Amino acid sequence: MYDKTTFKIKENPVILGLESSCDETAAAIICGRTLLSNQIISSATEQAKYGGVVPEIASRAHTEAVANVVSRTLAEAHMRPDDIDAVAVTYGAGLLGALLVGLSFAKSFAYALNIPLIAVNHIRGHMAASYLIDKELKPPFITLLASGGHTAILHTQTPTKFKVLGGTCDDAAGEAFDKVARVLGLSYPGGVNVEKLALGGQNVVPLPKCLVKNSQNMQFSYSGLKTAVINYCHNKEQKGEEVDKANVACSFQHAAIDPLVKKTAECAKRLNVSTVTAGGGVIANGYLREQLSRECAAYGLKLVLPEKKFCTDNAAMIAAEGLIQYNIGNFADLSLNAAAAIPLK
Numbered sequence: 001m002y003d004k005t006t007f008k009i010k011e012n013p014v015i016l017g018l019e020s021s022c023d024e025t026a027a028a029i030i031c032g033r034t035l036l037s038n039q040i041i042s043s044a045t046e047q048a049k050y051g052g053v054v055p056e057i058a059s060r061a062h063t064e065a066v067a068n069v070v071s072r073t074l075a076e077a078h079m080r081p082d083d084i085d086a087v088a089v090t091y092g093a094g095l096l097g098a099l100l101v102g103l104s105f106a107k108s109f110a111y112a113l114n115i116p117l118i119a120v121n122h123i124r125g126h127m128a129a130s131y132l133i134d135k136e137l138k139p140p141f142i143t144l145l146a147s148g149g150h151t152a153i154l155h156t157q158t159p160t161k162f163k164v165l166g167g168t169c170d171d172a173a174g175e176a177f178d179k180v181a182r183v184l185g186l187s188y189p190g191g192v193n194v195e196k197l198a199l200g201g202q203n204v205v206p207l208p209k210c211l212v213k214n215s216q217n218m219q220f221s222y223s224g225l226k227t228a229v230i231n232y233c234h235n236k237e238q239k240g241e242e243v244d245k246a247n248v249a250c251s252f253q254h255a256a257i258d259p260l261v262k263k264t265a266e267c268a269k270r271l272n273v274s275t276v277t278a279g280g281g282v283i284a285n286g287y288l289r290e291q292l293s294r295e296c297a298a299y300g301l302k303l304v305l306p307e308k309k310f311c312t313d314n315a316a317m318i319a320a321e322g323l324i325q326y327n328i329g330n331f332a333d334l335s336l337n338a339a340a341a342i343p344l345k
């Protein structure tokens, strides 16, 4: 392994990012905060046959794709392996078998090239995507994070320090989208299909908002909203009435997204933080993007909103978080293991 005692931190290192926590095998290369290449091979079509991600199928698909996706990303960046200064890899949270494929590849790559290995928390990757979109971005900023496993509003104070201002007390927003998709008979991946269906509907179905009313008013709950959608559909069916699925999708989308967006902007205003960022698969939702842009503009806040492809799982964000860890010399050793669940911090 590289010699830790003599290793020198470079100003604009070339970092290879690797992501394999779920059904996307992804590799990207950055030089400093400039994205040079970004490749993804997805097993989503295969997973759709089963209505969701089957861990064993995901692991096998990663095994088949990982070398290929790295070759493609090197070719796109016009680089050879020995141009890479460090390898950043998702070590958690995610499907254990899937994570192990990317992690094993990253370890071998780092070992063979004698370069540092960087362990990246997937969720912090989502939070770091914005650094590539706006190269001037620096803390403090407020982040709306909404993925399949997490929903939170965070206050990033320094590149490595953040505070959770509020979050969900049960299901994550993406999880609710996926469950509602099932109830509406939509195929995997659920979130984007709910969004498509909602385009033809109206917000006319009475549903509870996902905001928990308490003294701080900063907690969200998606399980009640999800149950309300299920009950609404079942009641209609029992009465022999037709369910207007587009209206249900549209109403759910409003109930799930409006409070999140509103609270994010309110937090920024209350804490006197002028910049808002966002990350996670749900941020790819067109309605959320519109509302967040509108709300930030209304409050006079700057919004750094990554393109949709950098909101859903990708390796550019893993490289971006890798850069933060690289800059403080936080390198992992080759005994690093994958972890199915890790705290946000």
Ligand code: KG4
Residues within 6 Å of the ligand: 022, 122, 126, 146, 147, 148, 149, 150, 173, 174, 175, 177, 178, 189, 190, 191, 192, 195, 280, 281, 282, 283, 284, 285, 286, 311, 312, 313
């Ligand atoms: O960040 P992500 O790709 O993976 C995790 O880290 O979980 O997020 C996946 C989640 C899924 O629940 C998916 O349904 C949701 O993000 N999602 C969406 C959209 N695209 C992905 N939800 C709503 N609208 C979308 N367009």
Ligand code: ZN
Residues within 6 Å of the ligand: 122, 126, 147, 148, 280, 281, 312, 313
């Ligand atoms: Zn993710």
